[in-house]
Amino acid sequence: MKEMTANEIRDSFKKFFESKGHVIVPSAPMVIKDDPTLMFTNAGMNQWKDIILGTKEPEPRRRADSQKCLRVSGKHNDLEEVGHDTYHHTMFEMLGNWSFGDYFKENAIDYAWEYLVDVLKLNPADLYVTVFEGSPSEGIARDDEAAQYWLKHLPADHIIDGNKHDNFWEMGETGPCGPCSEIHVDSRSAEEKAKTPGRELVNKDNPQVIEIWNIVFMQFQRKSDGSLEPLSMNVIDTGMGFERLVRMLQGKNSNYDTDIFQPTIKEIERLSGKKYGFTTPSGENGEARNEQEKIDIAMRVVADHMRAVAFSIADSQLPGNAKAGYVIRRILRRAVRYAYTFLDQKEAFIYKLLNTFIHEMGNAYPELTAQRELIARVIKEEEDSFLRTLEKGINLLTNAMDEMKAQGKTELNGKEAFRLFDTYGFPLDLTELICREHGFSVDEKQFEEEMEQQKARARNAAVVENGDWVVLKEGEQEFVGYDYTEHECRILRYRKVTQKKNTFFELVLDHTPFYGEMGGQVGDQGVLVNEEETIDIVDTKRENNQSIHIVKQLPKNAEADFMACVDTDKRDASAANHTATHLLDYALKQVLGEHCEQKGSYVSADTLRFDFSHFQKVTDEELRQVERIVNDMIRQDLPRGEYRDTPLEQAKEMGAVALFGEKYGDKVRVISFGPSCEFCGGIHATSTGRIGFFKIISESSVAAGIRRVEALTGKHCEETLYALEDTVRDLKAMFNNAKDLKGVIEKYIQEHDAMKKEMEIFRQQTVVRFANRLVERAETVNGVKVVKAVLPVEPASAKDIVFKVREAIPEKLVCVLGSTHENKPLLSIMLSDDMVKDHEMNAGKIIREAAKLIKGGGGGQPHYAQAGGKDVEGVTAAVDKAIELANL
Template sequence: MKWTGVNDLREAFLKFYESKGHLILPSFGLIPKDDNSLLLINSGMAPMKNYFLGIKTPPRKRVTTCQKCIRTPDIERVGKTARHGTYFEMLGNFSFGDYFKHEATAWAWEFLTQVLEIPKDRLYISIFESDDEAYDIWTKEIGIDPSHMVRLGRDDNFWEIGSGPCGPCSEIYFDRGEEYGCGKPDCAPGCDCDRYMEIWNLVFSQFDSDGNGNYTPLEHPNIDTGMGLERLACVMQGVDNLFEVDTVQNIMKHISRIAGVEYKTNEKSDVSLRVITDHIRSTTFMIGDGIVPQNEGRGYVLRRLLRRAARHGRLLGIKEPFLYQVAETVIQENQPAYPELLENKDYIISIIKAEEERFAKTIDQGMSMLNDLIDRIASQEIASGKVLSGAEAFKLYDTFGFPLDLTMEIAGERGVSVDEDQFAKFMNDQRERARAARAAMGDLGWEGDVLQGIPGNTEFVGYTDKTCTAKVAAIIKDGALADEIDEGESGIIVLDRTCFYGEGGGQVGDSGILFGANSTFQVLDTKKSVNSHFMHIGEMKAGMIRVGDELTAEIDSLRRDSIMRNHSACHLLQAALREVLGTHVHQSGSYVDENLCRFDFSHFSAMTSDEIARVENIVNDMILAALPVTVETMSQDEAKAKGAMALFGEKYGDAVRVVDMGGRSIELCGGTHVDNTSRVGLFKIVKESSIAAGVRRIEAVTGRGVLGLIDADRHLMDMACEALKVGSHAELPGKAAAVAAELKAKDKEIEEINGKLASMQTQALANTAVEVGSVKLVYASLNGIKPDILRKITDRFRDTDPSIVAVFSTTLDGKASIAASCGKSAVEDGVHAGQLVKEICSLVGGSGGGRPDSAMGGASDIFKIDEAFVQIPSLVEKMLGSHKRRS
């Protein structure tokens, strides 16, 4: 067999199956679509689950892909072994009710032995123990020697996840040679040793499982195969593991150059090199598919990987951000198959660099805290084991962004474990509010299952029509299908056609009414199910509606017009942002309703007031230019040639809808829009803020929203005029400046009066001083004065007598403050104002501290202050005594 690079292997596989009538589909994004069961795509078949389940129709019955995948269950083992990785590519060929076992086995064997020329005697086959059909095909049709066949049990060779399509598997193994084996006479595929490496799994989905052990043969069985590209490359390149194949090794070499270390010279540095190599591959592809670092979900996975890689960079002696440099090599090595990486290179590198810099600001402080905690725990003799509490681990996560696995890894190196259960409790408590908020929004996750048996998709005519006639296809009440819905009931009505837009692409669903001769249903919201049924959610206001009834659907036109203005403004806004800030700007999310245009985008610093003004002016200029808005449906290639912007990380079908606003903004979009930019009316940015590292948010209003904003501002100015007693808005600035100057003068006057009061208090209290050793002690409760005046009084004592120790308290509005000051010689004799305040506050349920000569604190139990103040002389005497003993 001939040495073959990763990129050539990928191309050879796809072209081979194309020659067998398969449609080559580009890799789906790593973010699952219409599948809440997965955080990230983790196999070749995962993004095509709905094809296998019959929920969606595949573009062709024969499909082949090379799918990007992320798996993180073994993340803590990545680097420690050469086998484990989080990112990989899976080659696969799929049949949706077309060919079955005969073709799947024949083509797999042909590809391996004829295209790649792998010696037949190096290949072994495993089958499910009772799958005699597969055994006969392999031995009698393909010609496999029975000595190269192995029957394995359900755990190894039967694919099943819950209910649904399932079936036996047949796996193809490569014999790496006796030197990799365990030496046992029965060593064969399925053995735990390293000799037989599984390279391809052929899944024969021929049954429908009810999840309770009952299997019904499928009328049209399916084929789902998966072969790891990197694992195949190991075979073709004669290397031991994925870190030594060409494209991956080139990434590692870049890291080695930066760190000044070589691979396979030191096991400790090898671990770090493997961790960084794997994680930078994963993170580059994740960001390329639109994932950004966050503290939950897939964004948290990304953050974990980046921070774990950054930490291992420090272990190699790399102090400055460097991962963004290595990402360039990842892009370069993979751009032949994934040209979008090169197109989004600036964005990907910017996100990685921003996260590295963000982590660098906290890692030193967090590491210091963690090391202190570990030192304390490691030094203790604890019979039950040395454990870092979940509370402390959570604080490291919440404050410094330390992922739990990073804390566990660092602690584990010192023989300290982490209380994961307690950490999980803190995490769950933190998420409870978010869960409650989501629950308040309702859960429509069940509709897809309820509607699965309803034939046909809803025909959408709402791009051109705001009213239409339709037939009721289904009714849902209380989570189940129903035949009718009566007056006063809430539910969901599904029509065979509709003018109501179903929530999607950041645009909210339409509202309006459905009505018949004697019935009215108020639509409060519209959503789409996973199989494209439009769900009209609302309340039955009059009469009764039955399945099969003819209705008239009419949307709230005024609301739809406002929504369209805001949606079109979002497109203009993105064009303006890219013009002002740069082409690294990509949409990270959006939300448009009748009141608001909210746009999230990639950028790494707060926008200046000048940048905001420039963006706002550009959008308004495009509105005033009255640019025509045209919508066309075309192929992806045509849209790309036209310069259309796509939602970052989104994957589209063969035919796409392109919205062109006079050539200034060209985007792929399924939403509704105005037909001319002039109809947006006006555009005003009301807020610019940060929502995540490297992601900014702009909130803006259009049309009547701007008029409402103007009216609100005018009302505020009218109120200000009335309060300041001026006749016109033009007089406001001068009057406001005059009032501010007057208040400043009064503040100065009050400060002078307070100073005189403090002086008077000082003179009166000086007569109460008592001798305590070498110092003069003055202490008293001065209730009703402000804390800042209290401090002025204590500091005045300090400045008038070097031997003085002054301690005073005040209670104001139910809160108590304690202040202390010490003269120079009192400090030299051992009295410490900060320590004194701290000890007094501890007696009254508070806290405080400060410098040796001046300190402040607060108290929660104000009724114990008098009792605590009685102890002040003994506290001062104790400090003086301790100082003498040390001297």
């Protein structure tokens, strides 16, 4: 059989399950936006979580896909392993097939066997399976049913009992769970198989006897007391690691040797001028022992991380400083660091790999092709930024090593290493590498202590304790918020939540008009009310396809009937702003072009924010055109068109705009206002006239290729207009009610600029005069020119003066200048290079001691340092102390 390519293998999986009545669904976005328990999709089942939990109807009941996943946080954190072995990845694909209340164990096992043996032509003799051995303490018997079905295909000695750790899957401490059956393949040589039976190596970490497929039989519900009850609907959930499967079918020793990664690695070779040696680390704990192993690790890291970041950006998650954005930035910076250190790439180059990568993956994932330019721009900007950080960190580290050398130390303080990491993003292993090259070590223990303290602070700040759900009434929630702002309801369940010593409660209602925060639109506020009491709902979140209502206290009688009432003032204002973002999206495309894709939004009652792809600053005239289009649509009072439960393909045919990075079901809701037509599940105004007026207040850059517009609507525009009116009135009063206010202000600015130029000329003349006088008065001590003085000059002039003195006396110079400005003292020290090199003087070290006399501190480079303080009276003494410390 001809060797299959990775794309052919992926397609064969989909075609096979399509032939078995499965609907082939697209991969969900890798970045999860509306589930507070997860940042990234880390398993194939994530997108079906609401179905498995029973909060969404399972139609269709048979599905299959190739799901893009990311495992870099929480318990699924493979990041530091990537590159050091042959099989760990940050981003990977998971092939999977599901049945929701349709077929169960027999069909799932038969399908898996047929695909592996009949389609992929694997040798049945090389296959082993595991089944759950049972758990007597929980009253769970061995999974004899699965074992019997496997006996149709395999001899008994190829069926192995597995323990709870390996063969019982659980969603969490509570919720759906069940036994699972793993399929393992023995790809060793015939000689090795003859020596040791494959069954003895299953789940023993042998690299040639590996699990390729896991079939989960969800049939139980784990309750909060730990007991199990039958699940209302049996679920089949299977997962097969795509990269691992390709490696096995292509007969490679490493996932990185397959055609998934080799085209990218070859491009890295071409760009870097280095060769990939197909090595794996030979040292302990996956550490490289020679230069080739280091190069190979770096190439694997770059190839893996580049695709993880590319997929994230395609799913609208940009690198950033918080949450998911920080994780993506950390992945990219790790790749840059390896390329910088081991591939000698001192300029951005990872973005240059995208064309090769997208050529291979673009057909399977068209979002990569559509977003190619944006992905490249974002990656390049991030590379450039971090490379500047690396240079800055190297300079700081060089200064620190100079000081250590002067003090006779050989170990870098762990606190200093952590400061480099925390403030400048300078990784510990690079700090250690540079220190080692210069004969220094790093206090790793102290670094780890600092890191742990920071983690503890973060944990204490962010820890959220969720209690168990208390079920008052069985049933599922119905959202009625599109049609009602008030509705009768009962509480289905509630739980207690504690965060930062604050306690609140989360409620799930059987009927709710409250919109849960989603898609950038804030959640509703309001009240639960009956004849006995009123409970404030302070916020509404979205979790597992249902609205979660946040309250500060529980009702006295939680099982009573209530009326759920939305705060309509806030709802209407938020709805108007949301509708305004749709009009803004339409107008931007009209003015700037169809390339403008929404990349994020925030909509509240007070303001709106809209991020979109565009590769240059939007001009004032373009912004004015956008405003005109939006306000014209507002004046037309266009009615809202709403199309619920529209089949996905029909919605696309209507011209509805879909967003990259969003997960859509088989049926969607479409919202239109005249020519604006979008997929949307949010709350909107009944007509555009309800917006009132629209005004852009700022336009800025968020990241490479991403612009942000902030705007106001309705009464908030009025308030801004009144504030602007007050400002203009005040300015007129300041300028004697000048008729040509703009001209008068421009004249004042011109006069001010001219005066500044004259003052700067005078300042520079003063600097030269003082510097010349100090040079003339320099004393000679043991062959060294000593310049010292206290002058009434500002910090900038003090710095210029000592540099002018150094120009006049380039050798054997010790210059100490005290200065005072606005009742603040300053100390400046300048040394000639020979005093630093030959006499091992250090201005930074000297100034730290001398600055104590002005109750201050500072630092700088070995040849120049400055320190500020609080005590003006101590300046003269500080100058004398600095000369004394020079030890002439």
